[in-house]
Amino acid sequence: MRALTALCTCLLLTALPAQLPAQDAAEQPQTASQQAPATVQGNSSAADTGTPQTGEDESTANSATAAAITTAETLNAESNAQGQNAQTAKKKEDPKEKLDHIHAPFVLEGGYWNVSIFGFTTGQLTVSFIVLLFAVIFRNIIAAFIFRRIRALTTKTRVEFDDHIIDALEKPVSWFIMCIGIYVSLAILPLDTTIALLIQNMFHGGTMLLIVWAMLRLTDVFANVLGSRIKDKKSALFGFIPLLRKTTKAFILCVGALMIIDNMGYNVAGIFATLGIGGAAIALASKDTVANFFGSLMIVLDRPFKVGDWIIVGDKVDGDVESIGLRSTKVRTWPKTVMSIPNSILANEYINNWSRMPKRRVKQYVGVTYETSADDMEAIVEDIRQILREDEGVDQDFILVNFTDFGDSSLDILVYYFTKSTAWLVHMDARQRINCKIMRAIKARGLSVAFPTRSLYLEGEIARKMAGMNNTDPDGRLPGDFGPNAPQ
Numbered sequence: 001m002r003a004l005t006a007l008c009t010c011l012l013l014t015a016l017p018a019q020l021p022a023q024d025a026a027e028q029p030q031t032a033s034q035q036a037p038a039t040v041q042g043n044s045s046a047a048d049t050g051t052p053q054t055g056e057d058e059s060t061a062n063s064a065t066a067a068a069i070t071t072a073e074t075l076n077a078e079s080n081a082q083g084q085n086a087q088t089a090k091k092k093e094d095p096k097e098k099l100d101h102i103h104a105p106f107v108l109e110g111g112y113w114n115v116s117i118f119g120f121t122t123g124q125l126t127v128s129f130i131v132l133l134f135a136v137i138f139r140n141i142i143a144a145f146i147f148r149r150i151r152a153l154t155t156k157t158r159v160e161f162d163d164h165i166i167d168a169l170e171k172p173v174s175w176f177i178m179c180i181g182i183y184v185s186l187a188i189l190p191l192d193t194t195i196a197l198l199i200q201n202m203f204h205g206g207t208m209l210l211i212v213w214a215m216l217r218l219t220d221v222f223a224n225v226l227g228s229r230i231k232d233k234k235s236a237l238f239g240f241i242p243l244l245r246k247t248t249k250a251f252i253l254c255v256g257a258l259m260i261i262d263n264m265g266y267n268v269a270g271i272f273a274t275l276g277i278g279g280a281a282i283a284l285a286s287k288d289t290v291a292n293f294f295g296s297l298m299i300v301l302d303r304p305f306k307v308g309d310w311i312i313v314g315d316k317v318d319g320d321v322e323s324i325g326l327r328s329t330k331v332r333t334w335p336k337t338v339m340s341i342p343n344s345i346l347a348n349e350y351i352n353n354w355s356r357m358p359k360r361r362v363k364q365y366v367g368v369t370y371e372t373s374a375d376d377m378e379a380i381v382e383d384i385r386q387i388l389r390e391d392e393g394v395d396q397d398f399i400l401v402n403f404t405d406f407g408d409s410s411l412d413i414l415v416y417y418f419t420k421s422t423a424w425l426v427h428m429d430a431r432q433r434i435n436c437k438i439m440r441a442i443k444a445r446g447l448s449v450a451f452p453t454r455s456l457y458l459e460g461e462i463a464r465k466m467a468g469m470n471n472t473d474p475d476g477r478l479p480g481d482f483g484p485n486a487p488q
Contacts, residue, residue: 120189120190124188124189124190125189127188128185128186128188128189129185131181131184131185131188132181132182132185134181135177135178135180135181135182135184135185136178136181139174139175139177139178139181140174142177143170143173143174143177144170146173147166147169147170147173150166151163151166154166160225161221161225164221164224164225165218165221167221168214168217168218168220168221169214169217169218171217172210172211172213172214172217173214175210176207176210179203179206179207179210182203183199183200183203186199187199187200197265201263201264201265202264204263204264204265205260205261205263205264207263208256208259208260208263209256209260211256212252212253212256212259212260215252215256216249216252216253219245219248219249219252220245223241223242223244223245223248226241227241240299240300240303240306240324242307242323242324242325243296243299243300243324243325243326244300246325246326247296247326250326288342288344289327291342291344292326292327292328292342292343292344293326293327293343294344294347295342295343295344295345295346295347295348296324296325296326296327296343298343298347299324299329299343299346299347304346304351304353305321305351305353305355306321306324307321307322307323307324308320308321308355309321309353309354309355309356310353310354310355311331311351311352311353311354311355312351312352312354313331313341313345313346313349313350313351313352314349314350317331317333317339317341318333318334319331319332319333319334319339320332322338325343326343327342327343328340328341328342328343329341329343329346355422357422358422359395359418359419359420359422360418360419360421360422360427361416361417361418362415362416362417362418362419362431362434363414363415363416364415365404365405365412365413365414365415366384366412366413366415366438366442366449367407367409367410367411367412367413367449367450368380368410368411368413368442368447368448368449368450369410369411369447369448369449369450370409370410370411370450371447372411372447376445376446376447377403377411377413378403379445380413380441380442380445380447381401381402381403381413383441383444383445384401384413384415384438384441385399385401387434387437387438387441388401388415388417388434391430391433391434391437393419393420393421393426393429393430393433394417394418394419394420394430394434395417395418395419395420397418398416398417398418399416399417400414400415400416400417401413401414401415401416402414407450408452409450409451409452409453409454410449410450410451411450415438417434419431
């Protein structure tokens, strides 16, 4: 009986591996465990026809049967796993499934067209050349036809924004048609799989490059349209449009470069991993660049000044803002030199914007001589107030004219007012006009504007000697008082 059981087990082990490769995909899920009981059952029935079995023989037979079933299931699972791995590896190794198969629009065969040149027939080369020639000649015609139809629709709108978009997209679309023609002319040739896959990846990368170019042109259109709209309103945002344009273009170029690399079949994750290796060095090297970039963002968000404003930064920079960039801001100083200031410094520095003044202040002192009486002082103060009230260039919200100080050589009158215009030339003309009116008013009162003077009073014997007086002279006349015409 033990010999019979061992024989059944051997038959199962030899029969199952031979049957597995011949099974269909629908029969593979059926394991040998479903067939093993029938075989074992047949052997048992055959054994039943023989001599009676003892309990020990029955337990030994059951153990051998269970071992056979387990072994068969393990072999079946390993065989299925190997088959799936082989199919997956075949899919990964077969680059033809990644290729876009393009069929020629027409075929030239027979006779001369079957002559082989560099592995291609003359018919295949002719069809490829015709497709390429068609793309070169008709790409501008096709693009002009398409955009002519689109312009017929955009001209009916009231805005010019859509017209600029059409003009910006015409050249990228024309080159895209050319790119398609080159790709089709090469893809219809029976090229090697590696070369065909390379051409396909280059086509994908070129297409993404044209998309990036179109987006850069659209950025210029949006910036120009936004600038024209804002310039009419004299908004402070107008000066930051060049910075916004540069920032947007830099973002598009960075993202576009990654998309081009990815579409050409390279692993972008590997590039990021490579950059991560030298991340610390790059971070240290670009510390100032990153600080200036965030400084420019703070300038855009806070808008402390715009292009054309007169600003004072700390105690070193005084001039007009000429341009605002990603790294620095250029200021045209009064000596007409250009000073470049990093944006990181501007973001952390005190900025005095003189162009934001709603009106321009004038603070000055008018000094009259000490011979002026109190009544004349009150009169001239009231005359100056009346001059300021009647001048058309003076803002009437706040005017202050008062006799304030006894100076070293003059009686000081404070004149404090604002001009309506903040423009430098208009402001200076108003100050000159008012100063001339004040001078006429002082002269009309019989007064005079004081200038720095010193009066020395000398007394005693030393004063007489300095004056050249002789103490022995009884009348006390000075030496120059002698002569025929001297006073008696």
